[in-house]
Amino acid sequence: MRSTISIILASAALSLAGCGRSDSAHSVEWAEVNPDDVSPAALKAAVSDPASRKFYEARNWKAVWTDGLAQDLADTIHRAPEHALLPTMFLPEATPEDPARREAELTKAALAYGLALAQGRVNPVEVFQVYTLPRPKVDMVAGLTKAIQDENVGEWLEAQAPQTEEYQALSKAFLHYAQLASSGTEQPIAAGEPLKVGVTDPRVGRLIDGLRENGYLAADYAQSEGDQLFAPQVEAAVKALQRDYGLKDDGVVGPDTLAILNTSAQDRARQIAVNMERRRWLAREAPQTRIDVNTAATFLEYWKDGRLRDRRVVVVGQTDWETPQLGSPMFRLVANPDWTVPRSIEQDELASKGAAYFAAQRIVQKNGRYVQLPGPKNALGQVKFDMQNTHAIYLHDTPSKALFQSAERHGSHGCVRVFDALGFADLIAADQGLTEDFAAKLAKGDTAFVQLKQKIPVRLLYHTAYLDGANQIRFRADAYGWDELVSAALGRPKSVRQKVKRRDGGDIGP
Missing domain, CATH: 1.10.101.10 (PGBD-like superfamily/PGBD)
Known part of the structure; x- marks a missing residue:
């Protein structure tokens, strides 16, 4: 008796709040899959992508997809909307009649879907000029080979996605808004x-x-x-x-x-889909001790040994001076820092200033660069949290405190200003047994360095949808327009963006 593999494409959810409404679902039936019908020569001719070629080379070009394995794969890809993805991104709607092509399409789909769940469908390095956050490292070919052997392809694929409570909450919220968008009841x-x-x-x-x-x-x-x-x-x-x-x-x-x-629910679903993609970009195991800065929502969280140690607001880069998405370790505290003014700020902010301004701000020239000396007006305040990266991005104090009280805190030139930075520095110093050293160097008034005993990984994230402490999904405006970049890379239509204006006439601090 002839069997078929049924792949249901649920159009209402699968529109992914993209364009148009469809209340129907349609089924694509794949003819019986039998690996004995596929010769090595035919399979070699049917395979075109490098990953599939590597997979079959390790198997001496022997076909693998039985009815059971293929149905497991189809059922799993059918659940792609739970990850804000379309099944048709991975399996074609038209059934290949040739057995070798069917075999090749199934392998290609398994590897592509697994990679999309494990690392994201979009490569952030190709979307953003700067992206250095640690990413998952996976061997899809080895993973699929073992899953085929263990006959648990679906279980293996689902395990590639983030398993966090936040990701699950985003998935649930996406399905809710996608269904609401398709219902036409808004x-x-x-x-x-x-x-x-x-x-x-x-x-x-x-x-x-x-x-x-x-x-x-x-x-x-x-x-x-x-x-x-x-x-x-x-x-x-x-x-x-x-x-x-x-x-x-x-x-x-x-x-x-x-x-x-x-x-609209359509725009909310799209926003969540983008943020689920961002979570797939991240290494699955976040450091137990770390500092996470959400530059979209303008707050940081300090995690110590897997527990939330501190949470406070920050001021981050404004439009045209965006804080980049970085993974960078904090390695020292700088008490009473001086500040070498970046060339970009020098040209944009200081070109029109006169001698009286430089004197009042304690800005001098050293080796052809403007340097602001330590003191109450220094743009870095009383402490700098030094980070190791090539982009001159770090956390710091600031004499400009008013912006912390504002609801909209995209107002710096790219670095991260920390509310009550001295209190935050004291907390970090205490956790590393450096309280006396930091206090003594701060009291002297001169620039001095306090090396951390253990570097603290810092992640500068841009999450416009996230799970808060009350287990509620929160949304934030796409201040930088980066949601739109990711949405376009995912092949989604544009949304109506709530723009955040650039602050003009503010301080010159980083």
């Missing part, structure tokens, strides 16, 4: 007079729904006064949303706040 909040506390308006019910959907109100939140009253709890939720998106947190729902609340 109801945006209508434009009109600004909504504020105390107002009774029919639009408040939809506002409450939007705040629930975005995690700013509990899923079971309900008002005894009914859904048309703008209650204080709703105002507090609106303020939290405004702070997260860099808006004035006045609790009033005006045009800018309305635009965020009316972000």
Whole structure:
């Protein structure tokens, strides 16, 4: 009896919130797979990609795909939407009639899907000018060979994806928004007079729904006064949303706040898909002790021995001075640092300055470069967290404290300014038994170095969707436009980007 391998392409979810709506699913049936029908010569002629060629060379060009293995592969790729990917990215919709071509297509699909889950479908080094975060190292050919031998191809493929709680939460959220986008049931909040506390308006019910959907109100939140009253709890939720998106947190729902609340499910699904891809780029085992800086959401987390030790806000690069995506170890503290002004800042910010400005800022020339001497006005403040990289990117203190109180904190020239940097330095010094050394050198007022006993890996990440401490998915504006770059590389249409303006007339600090 003839058997078939059925691959269901669920179009509604598989549109991945890309373009158009489809409420149907269609099935592609692959004819019976029998490795005995495939000769080595025919297989050699059918295989074109290097990875598949390497796989078959190690097997002396012997075909491998039985019905059972092929069905396992098809079922697994069918679940690609759980990873915000399309099955048709890996398996063709048209069934190859030639047995050798079917064999080759199955191997190519297994290797490509495994690599997409293990390292991402897009290579970030090809998308970004600078990307040095540690990436997963995998041998797909060896992995598939063993999976074929153990007859657990599907299990092996699923194990290639990140296994973190955050990735699973992003997957669940993606499926939710993709389904919502395909359902056509979205109801945006209508434009009109600004909504504020105390107002009774029919639009408040939809506002409450939007705040629930975005995690700013509990899923079971309900008002005894009914859904048309703008209650204080709703105002507090609106303020939290405004702070997260860099808006004035006045609790009033005006045009800018309305635009965020009316972000379509299609755009949310696309944003999550991009962020799931970013997680696949990262090495699976994050260092147990590390500092993670989310430059999209402008905060850092200090992890010590696998536990969250500290969390605080930061100021990162503004538009045109973006903080790059780096993996770079912190190796020392610099007490009372001086600052050699980068050529780019020298040309953009100092060209019009006069002698009085340089004197007031304690900026002198040394060996043809502008250098700001240590002191209360130094752009690096009282401490610098030195990192090993070729891009002159590091964490530091700052005399410009006001921006830490702002909801929108993309305001530096590329480096990372740390809130209460002295307190953070004290914490790191204490964890490494360097408290007395750092305090003594800081007190002297001269530039001095404190080598860390153990270097601390620092990851500068750009995550516009992430899992917060309350296990809620949070969204942030795509300040740098980098979501769009990744989305385009994944072959997705553009979204409506909420732009973050560049700050003009600010301080000259890095």
